[in-house]
Amino acid sequence: MSVPTDAPILTSNAMRAAEAACATGGTPLADLMERAGAAVADLAWRMAAGAPVLILCGPGNNGGDGYVAARRLVERGVRVRVAALAEPATDLARAARDRWTGPVEALGDDPAPAPLIVDALFGVGLSRPLAADLAARLHRFAGRRVIAVDVPSGVDADGVQDWAPPLAADVTLALGALKPAHVLLPAAVCCGRTLLASIGIDAGRAMRTLPRWQGAAPDASAHKFRRGMLLVRAGPMPGAAALSAGAALRAGAGYVVASGARDVPFAAIIAEEGESYSRRLADPRLGAAVVGPGYPASAALDRDVAAALESGKPLVLDAAAIAAALPGLGETSAILTPHEGEFARAFPGLTGSKVDRTRAAAKRAGAVVIHKGADTVIAAPDGRIMAAWPGSPWLATAGTGDVLAGACGAMLARGDDAFDAAVAAVGWHILRARAIGPGLVADDLVKA
Numbered sequence: 001m002s003v004p005t006d007a008p009i010l011t012s013n014a015m016r017a018a019e020a021a022c023a024t025g026g027t028p029l030a031d032l033m034e035r036a037g038a039a040v041a042d043l044a045w046r047m048a049a050g051a052p053v054l055i056l057c058g059p060g061n062n063g064g065d066g067y068v069a070a071r072r073l074v075e076r077g078v079r080v081r082v083a084a085l086a087e088p089a090t091d092l093a094r095a096a097r098d099r100w101t102g103p104v105e106a107l108g109d110d111p112a113p114a115p116l117i118v119d120a121l122f123g124v125g126l127s128r129p130l131a132a133d134l135a136a137r138l139h140r141f142a143g144r145r146v147i148a149v150d151v152p153s154g155v156d157a158d159g160v161q162d163w164a165p166p167l168a169a170d171v172t173l174a175l176g177a178l179k180p181a182h183v184l185l186p187a188a189v190c191c192g193r194t195l196l197a198s199i200g201i202d203a204g205r206a207m208r209t210l211p212r213w214q215g216a217a218p219d220a221s222a223h224k225f226r227r228g229m230l231l232v233r234a235g236p237m238p239g240a241a242a243l244s245a246g247a248a249l250r251a252g253a254g255y256v257v258a259s260g261a262r263d264v265p266f267a268a269i270i271a272e273e274g275e276s277y278s279r280r281l282a283d284p285r286l287g288a289a290v291v292g293p294g295y296p297a298s299a300a301l302d303r304d305v306a307a308a309l310e311s312g313k314p315l316v317l318d319a320a321a322i323a324a325a326l327p328g329l330g331e332t333s334a335i336l337t338p339h340e341g342e343f344a345r346a347f348p349g350l351t352g353s354k355v356d357r358t359r360a361a362a363k364r365a366g367a368v369v370i371h372k373g374a375d376t377v378i379a380a381p382d383g384r385i386m387a388a389w390p391g392s393p394w395l396a397t398a399g400t401g402d403v404l405a406g407a408c409g410a411m412l413a414r415g416d417d418a419f420d421a422a423v424a425a426v427g428w429h430i431l432r433a434r435a436i437g438p439g440l441v442a443d444d445l446v447k448a
């Protein structure tokens with residue numbers, strides 16, 4: 001599973017607006033469909049490697065892309081069959097259908113499969129789940145190689161509804177921009193490898209997929225305090241703060257103090273048991289502070305969170321510290337790192353896709369939110385937003401969230417803008433997890 005890095009993501013409405021703007025700007029929609037169909041044909045030609053192809057066409061413009069692809073593949077000498085669910089229902093699709101001179105089988109007659117199936121049934125226009133009889137028909141093609149045009153038919157492209165597509169794709173060719181379904185569960189796992197055909201649409205300042213993390217070497221003139229001094233506060237489970245502190249050093253912090261921690265992973269970490277937390281927070285060299293790892297809700301947590309807020313330093317707030325800090329967050333520059341459960345508790349009443357909810361939460365909090373999970377979404381209150389699918393499933397193990405909080409702290413402590421810090425930390429986390437791979441435990445992210 002993969003998606004292109006640093007690629008635009010548009011909802012279906014935004015996509016329609018971008019298409020309309022393209023038409024207004026002088027590129028007819030028929031040209032966009034021709035480009036889309038040509039891109040599908042190119043991919044199918046490569047994947048078929050001489051074998052026959054069966055293209056399933058729906059009634060809308062997704063089907064139109066399918067008819068264009070069929071014509072283009074025949075021009076390249078590929079044996080192509082077309083099976084339609086219904087007659088074309090849009091002018092564009094009708095025009096594409098009219099230029100296809102081969103036969104059209106009826107999908108209702110259960111056409112014989114081919115080694116490569118092109119799913120051009122529904123794209124961003126799907127308004128309800130697929131009917132059960134159609135889903136059953138599509139199940140018959142399972143096990144063949146499948147290219148999904150734009151999205152696997154049956155998914156909600158905006159990622160709001162959890163509709164399951166009957167036919168998972170090996171490769172999904174997103175048209176113009178990625179859609180939320182390519183980066184959000186449960187749809188993203190059905191897309192296989194997602195590729196992007198740009199087709200000439202201007203995606204504007206859209207949501208994007210995560211860029212590949214490229215940690216630059218420190219400046220030649222760097223010193224430890226300029227690289228960033230970070231304070232991590234330990235709670236009753238000090239191992240979590242130790243993981244955060246270790247991760248912060250690994251992620252590039254120059255100087256890390258673990259307040260209240262005992263066994264830290266590196267001698268280079270200053271572990272202070274008795275030292276006053278508030279006094280450390282007042283250190284003018286301190287770039288940022290982390291609170292929350294291994295620290296359940298309690299009066300002590302409330303006190304420590306209040307002290308951290310009082311300091312005015314940029315903060316990383318994890319786990320129970322998120323809900324504890326929210327009422328007093330004010331103008332504090334902060335990164336909040338909730339998993340799904342913490343998110344629901346901290347931000348009740350939000351609806352829509354994970355993208356919609358994370359965007360709304362960042363706005364409500366006035367802080368950057370890293371909404372964790374396999375399909376992590378990062379949002380800033382000013383509307384910047386990024387999707388981090390796919391991460392590494394080996395991260396689904398205890399303590400990796402503590403590591404992420406520490407990495408966020410490192411990026412904040414060196415002076416990054418909170419959104420840039422969050423993006424860099426998530427990128428670092430995923431890259432490191434992928435490098436370790438099978439059997440990863442959270443400690444490896446710090447020690448290996």
Ligand SMILES: NC(=O)C1=CN([C@@H]2O[C@H](COP(=O)(O)OP(=O)(O)OC[C@H]3O[C@@H](n4cnc5c(N)ncnc54)[C@H](O)[C@@H]3O)[C@@H](O)[C@H]2O)[C@@H](O)CC1
Pocket residue numbers: 019029032033034036058059060061062063064065089090121122123124125126127128129130131149150151175
């Ligand atoms: N508009 C454009 O300029 C372009 C559109 N493109 C393609 O067009 C697609 C969007 O096309 P459309 O907006 O026509 O929508 P779709 O082709 O995704 O499907 C809409 C059609 O399906 C019907 N429908 C919706 N839900 C259904 C269900 N559950 N069961 C049965 N029928 C259902 C609708 O009544 C409508 O006829 C994109 O995903 C992309 O593939 C590309 O050709 C690029 C250019």
Ligand SMILES: Nc1ncnc2c1ncn2[C@@H]1O[C@H](COP(=O)(O)OP(=O)(O)O)[C@@H](O)[C@H]1O
Pocket residue numbers: 339372373374375376390391392393394395396397398399400401402403404429
């Ligand atoms: N299936 C998965 N694929 C990719 N990343 C995952 C997956 N499951 C969890 N993660 C990541 O692992 C981390 C787990 O964080 P969290 O749930 O807070 O764990 P903990 O509290 O034990 O440290 C998060 O960064 C999350 O995005």
Ligand SMILES: [K+]
Pocket residue numbers: 062119120121122123148149150151152153
């Ligand atoms: K499709």
